[in-house]
Amino acid sequence: MSMWFSKSQEEALKELEVNPAIGLTSEEAQERLEKYGENKLKEKPKKSIIALFFAQLNNMLIYVLLGAAAITMAIGEYVDSVIILLVVILNAVIGVFQEYKAEKAIEALQKLTTPRSLVRRDGDIKEIDSTEIVPGDIVIIDAGRYIPADLRLIESVNLQIEESALTGESVPSDKNARDIHEDPKTPIGDKSNMAFMSTLATYGRGEGLVVGTAMETEIGKIAKILDEDHEEMTPLQRRLDELGKILGFLAIGVCALIFVIALFQDREIFDMFLIAISLAVAAIPEGLAAIVAIVLALGVTRMSKINAIVKKLPAVETLGSVNIICSDKTGTLTQNKMTVVKQYTLNHAQEIPPGETSLQGTQDEQELIKSFVLCSDATYENGEGTGDPTEVALIVLGDKFQMAKKALNDKYHRVGEKPFDSDRKLMSTLNQEGKGYRVHTKGALDNILKISTHALVDGGIVPLTEEMKKTYLNVAEEMSNDALRVLGAAFKDTNSVIPPEEMEENLVLIGFVGMIDPPRLEVKDSIHQAKLAGITSVMITGDHKNTAVAIAKELGIAESIDQSITGTEIDQLSDEEFSHRIKDIRVFARVSPEHKVKIVKAFKSHGNIVSMTGDGVNDAPSLKYADIGVAMGITGTDVSKGASDMILTDDNFSTIVNAIEEGRNIYNNIKKSVVFLLSCNLGEVIAIVASILFGWPVPLLATQILWINLITDSLPAIALGVDPGDKDVMKQKPRNPKESFFAHGAGFRAVLGGTLIGILTLTAFYFGLAEHGYSLGSRDIPEDILTYARTMAFVVLAGSQLFYSLSMRNEIKSIFQVGLFSNKYLVGAIIVGFILQLGVISVPFLAEAFKVQNLSPLDWGIVIGFSLIPLTANEIIKIFMRTGAKN
CATH class of the missing domain: 3.40.1110.10 (Calcium-transporting ATPase, cytoplasmic domain N)
Known part of the structure; x- marks a missing residue:
């Protein structure tokens, strides 16, 4: 690398063949981009599809299943071993698809959040993605922007750059384009005529000639240190992961219990072993974390389409709890057309x-x-x-x-x-x-x-x-x-x-x-909508009190000047006094960014969940301190974008309200998927455990349990995760972030739904036996009659879960209020589920493999009737809940 710091501005410009008044031409820039490549640090190599596939198999349960497949193969039960292997492969394929989809969504978001830079090209100043910068570009530097590449400064006016990323010095360094350093060993911190990639301009302005991009920069040399895994689980994923572990231990305990009881009851050891394993797989909702990840990733992609880029996944959960929005006036509440x-x-x-x-x-x-x-x-x-x-x-x-x-x-x-x-x-x-x-x-x-x-x-x-x-x-x-x-x-x-x-x-x-600066036309409606949703909108501005209150009144934020306070008045109050007064304040006028942290702290001291907007360098502390820091995509500095959880690409207040609505719906969708999965798993556990405890024949075989788990767990659960939003979600109060996942009767409904599904599966099994003159307590039931009864249980277990998913779409509204066909994915998942179920029973070689047989028309009627009961029961409960809510 040339020692640019020891060359004059003229020498550097000459060496890179560029006229600083015009910059590179578009053609030259394109040629250099092809020659030097994109200006971004090398990333870790992406996991291949095969690596993702094998990562799915790295799971204790899967090892147990593979062991079971090996044992079945060894004793000549080839059909069972093939089915187990198919289930394992299908499970892994679905997992790969989910991870791949989530990764792609996050990748697309990262592209949207790429910092942009001002460069002079073709004689004009243009804003481009920092990745498109090439050696020889003339970069315009102003306060609040990250330096996009290594630069030899050619102009500087009071320029100061914070270089702690490279030097560890937190005090900004003064820069002077005219300096020349002869000593080849000049340390980075003393190179006053250079600016380095990833450092931050904090004061003044300047222009620089790009002399190094991507891995040829100083930060590129230490890029390996930065190349760490930043895959954080969201609080929700962590909670569900813990829940999964608890259920896992419970399931293993239940399986051990089944195994011990089966030994005393003198049952077929091998069949019991397979059923215990299948039950473990059924009871542990191993798909929980994957489904949460895919729902969050798809939701975040959907948000980017409404101009809200969510940088951190936990922000989606927090959005649903926001009850105070502190918004800058200029450009966010107003049109920014002064x-x-x-x-x-x-x-x-x-x-x-x-x-x-x-x-x-x-x-x-x-x-x-x-x-x-x-x-x-x-x-x-x-x-x-x-x-x-x-x-x-x-x-x-x-x-x-x-x-x-x-x-x-x-x-x-x-x-x-x-x-x-x-x-x-x-x-x-x-x-x-x-x-x-x-x-x-x-x-x-x-x-x-x-x-x-x-x-x-x-x-x-x-x-x-x-x-x-x-x-x-x-x-x-x-x-x-x-x-x-x-x-x-x-x-x-x-x-x-x-x-x-x-x-x-x-x-x-x-x-x-x-x-x-006239108010934005759509903001008034958004503020009204936020008010209905239990969210208070607050205006923060550097403008005069009177100007601010006049616009706040017009927008419906404040009613009188008594609801306003100025920065000077804030300074005269102690933290306690300010915290006490803040409940009545809707307009903060003549405030500096430093006051914003005080405002956030005061609101948070009352237990509020606060969203704060900002665009300047000194807004970063308040954006970090707020529960949701919102940066402006158009006027925002790179620093504010870096400190925020969410970026508004249109700088519009209405987008914050839309994002809160979207966040609430995403959280609700995850909740639906999880409660549905737990209900289904509980149903399977109840059916098997009850039959073993009472010494009855087992209503389902291992392969049947695995099959049902695959169909009913994955397809409807993902479809519920992408459920269209509830139109009335913004008529509810914000969610308490400490609230349990099973609040508002969700836990009760999961247990009730699961219990019903389990009991109805056993009832269908009983009906299948009773038709042929046998009862649950009968000994020596012929194999073909057992197969018939198990087929009825098999259909009821799958069917009741598929129908039940319809009822999970809303906690209070009936399926007709929500719209029976408004979630096309769910309708599709149910139809596909039934077609597959029918295929397993009707196609001779599949029926033989799964040990099922076709049912009589009467029995089809009975099993469909049974399958509809959990859905009907849940809908009846909702009627009482709606009546209770009205009273």
């Missing part, structure tokens, strides 16, 4: 008509607009703006008064600046003006008044009196009451270049503008 509608210089107010492009201003107004345009970093050309919407609005204002940004920049060259920061709420630039220099400052009016000593009035500079300050503030307050955002401008002339710390003192106030 427009200047009024401007004011002392004793002279002017309305700015929309669309007008050739306005004339007084001398003071011209100075006001000039300062605003020169003190902005945004661009606006051919109707398209880039950068901060507030600044774009100021540049559009300049265009209306024939003061185009490009022309002003060329005439008054910028030689220094003090970037905006949320504590000062100011930004200043130093521009050349004739033989001298002029500081232009823009920002919050009250902060500008604090640092101004004079004012510009009718072309002359006069001392700023208290009377004048009052006049300015009164007019600004009137604008705020009309929901306008007020931004002031000031200047001062100097004879020489002054450092940033001297810029913002003894200024001359020129005036201010009022701009509006």
Whole structure:
């Protein structure tokens, strides 16, 4: 690797054959992309399908089944061993399909969350995926962006970069593009003319030439350290995993018990061994974690289609519990299309008509607009703006008064600046003006008044009196009451270049503008919907109290100004006082990002589950501290996206509400699948254990249990996992995160459903024997009659589980209220289940293999009738629950 830090900017640009004013052309960039490859660190090799398949077999139960298959083969029961092996293979294939699908969904999401970078190509500034960056690209750096590759800086203004990822130093390093380091052993932390991949720009701005990408970067050298497994189980998966283990131990205990009882009852040892193993497989819902993973992954993919990218799977569970949404105003609750509608210089107010492009201003107004345009970093050309919407609005204002940004920049060259920061709420630039220099400052009016000593009035500079300050503030307050955002401008002339710390003192106030960012049309409905769902919406903004409350009233967030508080007022309260007051506050105005952590803490102290939005570097702590940190996809910095659990690709408040609805439905779907699986497994256990305890013939053979497990467990459970959302889910209160999985009668329904399925299976078995003159206690029942009775039990066990899945779709609504055919996957799973069941009974070689036979039409009627009972019972219980809920 060349020692770029020891070369001048010109040498580096020459070596990589690029003109910094134009950047690479699209063709050159494409050629270099093919030559150097994508700018991303090497990942672990993906598991092949075969590796995934064998991973499915790495399971204690599967070993037991394979052992059983080997024993059956050894004693000549080839059909049984083939069926066991087929079940094992089918189980593994379904597992592979689930894992593959989940992996693909997560991969697609990772693509969506790739950081983006600003580069200069073909003479224009473009935003591209960081993976598309190539050596020779000119990268634009601003505060809050990650550095996408190793760069030789070619321009830097007060640039500071936090390099702890590489150096361990938490204090940001000052950068200077003009530095050259001759010593080849210069440590990374001292390479002040370089910026490295994965570090973070925290202050100032700059431009850099890409000199290393992907594995050729400094971070690439230590990429192996970063290449760790980050597959965390979600709290829900962990809970279910524990549940699976408990059930596993119970099942093994039950199997041992069966085996011991069978020995005393003098039953066929080998048959009992197979049944004990099958029962273990039936009782342990080994598909739980896989089904949860696939439902979460599919749900997350569905969310990405509604503009919510969930980065961490546990967030899906937490979303269902959110009861406070703290949202930034600008861009999230509003359209982020700032427009200047009024401007004011002392004793002279002017309305700015929309669309007008050739306005004339007084001398003071011209100075006001000039300062605003020169003190902005945004661009606006051919109707398209880039950068901060507030600044774009100021540049559009300049265009209306024939003061185009490009022309002003060329005439008054910028030689220094003090970037905006949320504590000062100011930004200043130093521009050349004739033989001298002029500081232009823009920002919050009250902060500008604090640092101004004079004012510009009718072309002359006069001392700023208290009377004048009052006049300015009164007019600004009137604008705020009309929901306008007020931004002031000031200047001062100097004879020489002054450092940033001297810029913002003894200024001359020129005036201010009022701009509006209209509320998003759809947000009002979303706030109402959230209210019905027991969710409180709260507005957080840096704007004035009056402006914020005016918009909050319009949106239905607040009713009066008493429900608002400012950052200054928060600072005067102790944590206890603030925590006590927060219950009544709906609007937080004039707050800095540092206040956001305090707001989250205060809400959480009351046991609330809080979602917080943010887009800036200093929003990261509050995003991390909130239960759900939500970053903005459009205006958000890479840091805020990195700290968040969810990213809104459209920066829209309504998307948060939609995501909460989706999160609630996903959780409910997982719950349906799990409760359904446990009911089915319990039914199988009850049927077998009861028959053994009472010394009856066993109603099901090992191969039959395995077959039913495969059909009824996998297909309907996955179909329930992708159930269409309940339209009324947002009419319920948020779920308590500590709530058990079996709350609201889910546990009772699982036990009841399982018990019914078990009893009906035994009843069908009894009917099959009784028709031929035998009872459950009879000895020496002929084999063909046992086969007939077992076929009836076999059909009832499978059929009752398949029908029962319909009833699991909603805890309270009937299957007709939900819509009998609204989940096409479930209807398909039930039809496929019955076709397979019918096939096993009707196709001679399958019937022989599974030891079943065809039933008479009357008995088909009986088994179908029995199969419908658990579904009917659950629907009757729901009628009582609905009646109880109304009372």
